[in-house]
Structure formats: C-alpha cells, structure tokens
Amino acid sequence: MPKPNKGTTTKLSIRLSYGAEEYIEKAASNLGTSKAGVILLELSKIFKNLPSHAMVEEYKETISLKPDHFVMSLNEKVSDRINELVEKYGMRKNVLIGYIISNHFDPNNKDLEPKKFMVQINSSLLKKMKDYSEKYFIDLSVLVADSILEGPYEGMPIYDREGSEQFFTNVPGYIRDMVNEKADEMNIRSHLYTSLCLYKQFMRPEGKYFE
Numbered sequence: 001m002p003k004p005n006k007g008t009t010t011k012l013s014i015r016l017s018y019g020a021e022e023y024i025e026k027a028a029s030n031l032g033t034s035k036a037g038v039i040l041l042e043l044s045k046i047f048k049n050l051p052s053h054a055m056v057e058e059y060k061e062t063i064s065l066k067p068d069h070f071v072m073s074l075n076e077k078v079s080d081r082i083n084e085l086v087e088k089y090g091m092r093k094n095v096l097i098g099y100i101i102s103n104h105f106d107p108n109n110k111d112l113e114p115k116k117f118m119v120q121i122n123s124s125l126l127k128k129m130k131d132y133s134e135k136y137f138i139d140l141s142v143l144v145a146d147s148i149l150e151g152p153y154e155g156m157p158i159y160d161r162e163g164s165e166q167f168f169t170n171v172p173g174y175i176r177d178m179v180n181e182k183a184d185e186m187n188i189r190s191h192l193y194t195s196l197c198l199y200k201q202f203m204r205p206e207g208k209y210f211e
Contacts, residue, residue, distance in 0.1 A: 009136065010079040012072050014094050015065040017102035024105055030114040031170050033139040036072035039101060041142045041172075044149045044208075046104055047081060056089060059099040069094060075136055077208065114170040117179075119144055120191040121198055123163040128202045132209050141169040143209065144198065148175055152182070152196035153204060 016024070027038045051059070074082070085100075086093045121129075133140050148171070183193040201207040 008076045009073045010076070012074050012079070012082065012093070012097065013069045014072075014101065015067070015098040016070055016105075017063050017065055017098075020102035020105040021066065021070070027105075027172075031141055031172070032114075033141055035070070037139050037142045039072065040074075040078070040138065041145050042101075042104060043078060044146050046100060050085070051100060051103070053089060056091070056096070056099060059103055063099055063102050065095065065098050065102065073137070113173045115173045115176045117144070117169055117171045117176055118166065118191060119169060119194055119198075120164055120166045121195045122157070122159045122161075123165050124159050124161050125195070125198060125202055126165050126167075128211075129198065129209075132202070132211065140167075141171060143201075144169055144194070145171045145175050147197045147201040147209070148179060148194060150197065150201055150208065152186075152193055153200035157196065157199045157203070159203075 021035075024035050024038050028035045031038065033041075082093065082097060086096060089096050129140060129143055132138070133143060179190050179193055183190040186193065201209045204210060
C-alpha cells in the first residue's frame with residue numbers, strides 16, 4: 001500500500017530542556033498523540049503570546065537545553081512563521097525555538113491533563129479533517145484542539161451536503177473548559193461552538209487547514 005502524501009513539509013530540529021521534554025512526553029501519552037503533535041498543538045498559542053527579546057535573553061540564564069536535538073515535521077505555513085521569528089530575534093532556530101517551547105512547557109505552566117471530548121460536525125467537514133490528518137500525519141485530537149484555540153466562525157456555515165457525524169477524542173482540560181465557557185457566552189451548545197471553530201479552519205479560505 002502506498003504511503004499517504006505528506007504534502008509540503010519541512011523538518012525542524014530543536015533543543016529542549018530536560019523538564020520540558022519529560023512534560024511533553026507525558027502529555028503525548030495522555031492525549032494519545034506524538035511529542036510533535038503536542039508541540040504543534042501549543043504553537044498556535046505560543047505565536048499569539050510571544051516573549052520579548054529581553055525575556056528570551058533571560059531564558060538563556062534560567063533554562064538549560066539538552067545537547068541533543070528533537071526533530072519534527074512542520075507544514076509550510078508553520079515553518080514560514082518560525083523563520084520570521086528567527087529573523088526577528090536574530091538567533092539560531094534550534095536554540096530560539098527550543099527556549100520558547102521549553103519555557104511554555106514548564107511543568108508548572110498549565111494543565112494538559114486529557115479530557116474526553118465529543119465532536120459532532122457535518123459529514124463533509126469531517127471528511128476534510130480526516131483527509132488532512134492522513135496527508136500530514138497530524139492526529140485529529142491536535143486538529144480539533146488547535147482549531148478551538150483559533151476561535152469560532154462568526155457567520156452561518158454552508159455545507160455542500162447534509163448529515164452529521166459524531167466522534168470522541170481527547171483534548172487538554174483547559175481547552176474543554178474554554179469551549180464550555182465560550183458556548184455559554186454565546187448561548188449555544190458546546191458541540192456547535194466546536195463545529196464553528198472547525199468550520200473556520202477547514203472550510204474557509206482564510207483557515208489554517210483549508211485546502
């Protein structure tokens with residue numbers, strides 16, 4: 001059987017701190033995904049809350065990076081964003097991203113305890129998600145969580161066919177709590193809020209996963 005096409009991807013080699021790598025390994029096991037999957041999930045949040053130059057300089061004094069490298073695959077959009085950061089901060093990519101990710105995954109930073117999560121979406125949307133997941137080897141749990149972090153579509157979704165499907169996955173606890181809080185604010189059900197987030201990223205041209 002031929003291997004699925006990964007599409008346009010690049011390799012990222014980074015140095016992580018011992019504590020961050022252990023934390024990422026634990027989170028990957030809990031969420032049923034790879035270490036790369038956990039990092040990709042959190043990159044969206046990291047990009048929105050980047051540290052200042054002064055903070056990165058402080059990381060050099062407070063964070064010890066391992067001598068060996070962790071290698072992962074990135075899609076073209078994420079790779080381009082990282083290259084922009086390298087140019088902005090004027091540091092080697094493996095060290096800069098290593099410091100930023102290691103700080104983010106400080107064991108005291110957040111709760112990544114997995115929670116069971118129900119997703120109910122249109123059948124055509126689910127097909128797009130599965131196709132993307134197989135093409136780029138990114139777990140559905142990561143795609144769901146990352147899309148939620150990007151927020152909901154604010155218009156009326158339009159699909160080319162009727163019918164919905166339901167599946168269960170695991171997401172970090174803070175993401176499940178976020179969905180419940182945002183759904184309450186909008187006075188809609190949590191599964192509809194999730195559906196709007198996924199629609200925005202997979203069905204809209206401006207979406208991160210639109211193809």
